[in-house]
Amino acid sequence: MxxxxxxxxxxxxxxxxxxxxxxxxxxxxxxxxxxxxxxxxxxxxxxxxxxxxxxxxxxxxxxxxxxxxxxxxxxxxxxxxxxxxxxxxxxxxxxxxxxxxxxxxxxxxxxxxxxxxxxxxxxxxxxxxxxxxxxxxxxxxxxxxxxxxxxxxxxxxxxxxxxxxxxxxxxxxxxxxxxxHLEKLLINCKDLMGLYFNFDNSYLNTYVHWDNFFETLAKSSPINLFRFKFQLYEAPELKSLKLFFDNWKGRHPMLLQIIQDKDNLNFHAINTMRRYYDLIEKSKAEGIVKKYDDNLNGITFKDFEWIQSK
Structure with missing residues (x-):
């Protein structure tokens, strides 16, 4: 045929x-x-x-x-x-x-x-x-x-x-x-709506001065930028995160996600992130943070997903 x-x-x-x-x-x-x-x-x-x-x-x-x-x-x-x-x-x-x-x-x-x-x-x-x-x-x-x-x-x-x-x-x-060049990026890119920072290895963490980093982020972010995701090898100290929140007062409440590297999710890392909770709850009450998520419960995130999937 x-x-x-x-x-x-x-x-x-x-x-x-x-x-x-x-x-x-x-x-x-x-x-x-x-x-x-x-x-x-x-x-x-x-x-x-x-x-x-x-x-x-x-x-x-x-x-x-x-x-x-x-x-x-x-x-x-x-x-x-x-x-x-x-x-x-x-x-x-x-x-x-x-x-x-x-x-x-x-x-x-x-x-x-x-x-x-x-x-x-x-x-x-x-x-x-x-x-x-x-x-x-x-x-x-x-x-x-x-x-x-x-x-x-x-x-x-x-x-x-x-x-x-x-x-x-x-x-x-x-x-x-x-x-x-972070400050220049924030000043020039007025339409930024969300940033995803991936610091999931120890090498990158050594180059981040968290106080300066968070200060730049808070003072130079455009008005529509209030969504932040941090994937970290090692979470920053509580005082650095507090500085970030203090400098953010008066701005649009932020959506914040912190993802700790699973291979470095030891007792110290878990303890550090759990100490965030009191500070974050206080910041929510003050209108600084609208929503906070982390991965301590094993829930995963998509790269630019700002509301955690259930």
């Missing part, structure tokens, strides 16, 4: 916004006839990359080597890419041509290996004027010289970075430089 196929009523691919090459490569590997793989690849990439498609999110797999910038229509297709996920071991033939195409990238998710990381990624960061959100996913033994160069580049972009996630202790002190 012959199979018949009808042309789709819509050009569904033109509605796609996420181009996940990891999944495409995985599917192609299931093809039995290896002699047909090159033809199939050409057809698939030409089908997705052309002047009729515009992606906003691009996911490039480890050691991917296809020169996407040579495909006709790629300039228009990738002109609105704002999220890029890739590995620092990306093939040298891939990125140089794409750097000129990526004009609007705002988010970068970068996996860093133990060796053979490519410096073209650092060049991309240097030339990206709109990059505000970065996630660095390091292997346990990442290439030290590469990480140092990358961190220095990020330090030079401290004015622009609004979100930074690290999975390994930095080599340089560039995280400290980012703290110096």
């Amino acid at each position: 012959n199979s018949s196929y009808e042309r789709p009523l819509f050009d569904y691919i033109s509605f796609c916004k996420h181009f996940n090459i990891n999944e495409i490569e995985r599917i192609i590997k299931t093809v039995d006839k290896k002699s047909k793989i090159k033809i199939i690849k050409d057809e698939i990439y030409n089908l997705f990359i052309n002047e009729n498609t515009k992606f906003t999110h691009l996911y490039i797999p480890y050691q991917f080597d296809r020169q996407l910038h040579l495909i006709p229509g790629v300039d228009k297709c990738f002109s609105e890419i704002r999220f890029l996920s890739c590995n620092a071991k990306i093939n040298l033939n891939v990125l140089p041509g794409l750097i000129e195409v990526f004009k609007s990238i705002r988010e970068l998710e970068l996996s860093i290996g133990a060796s053979n990381n490519k410096y073209e990624i650092i060049r991309l960061i240097k030339t990206s004027k709109n990059l505000v959100k970065i996630r660095l996913l390091n292997e346990y033994y990442s290439e030290r010289s590469y990480c140092k160069n990358l961190e220095q580049t990020l330090a030079n972009h401290a004015d622009n970075i609004l979100y930074l996630k690290l999975t390994k202790q930095p080599i340089t002190n560039f995280v400290f430089l980012l703290f110096l």
Whole structure:
């Protein structure tokens, strides 16, 4: 029996916004006839990359080597890419041509290996004027010289970075430089409605001077900012939190969440957080705190969830 196929009523691919090459490569590997793989690849990439498609999110797999910038229509297709996920071991033939195409990238998710990381990624960061959100996913033994160069580049972009996630202790002190820009961030970003601070490793905690940090937060936060979430390796002393509340008097009552790192949830940490309760109840009565939650009862939170789910 012959199979018949009808042309789709819509050009569904033109509605796609996420181009996940990891999944495409995985599917192609299931093809039995290896002699047909090159033809199939050409057809698939030409089908997705052309002047009729515009992606906003691009996911490039480890050691991917296809020169996407040579495909006709790629300039228009990738002109609105704002999220890029890739590995620092990306093939040298891939990125140089794409750097000129990526004009609007705002988010970068970068996996860093133990060796053979490519410096073209650092060049991309240097030339990206709109990059505000970065996630660095390091292997346990990442290439030290590469990480140092990358961190220095990020330090030079401290004015622009609004979100930074690290999975390994930095080599340089560039995280400290980012703290110096907190006041500038609060003053310039008038539309901020909530902040999530992730200090869930001992390295970051050593750079936080809590009195100065809370004072800056209370005095420089825009009027609509009253939602705060702190994920901590080690909770600050009671006196620092009291300073925060004292400086917040007269402002919109805050929604506050404090999440203690589970691996460091020892007797001292639990005792410190329980001593918060009397201060917080007093602050609620004074109209400083509207709602407070923590994770001592094992309840979890979503990143930007301000009212705790039950």
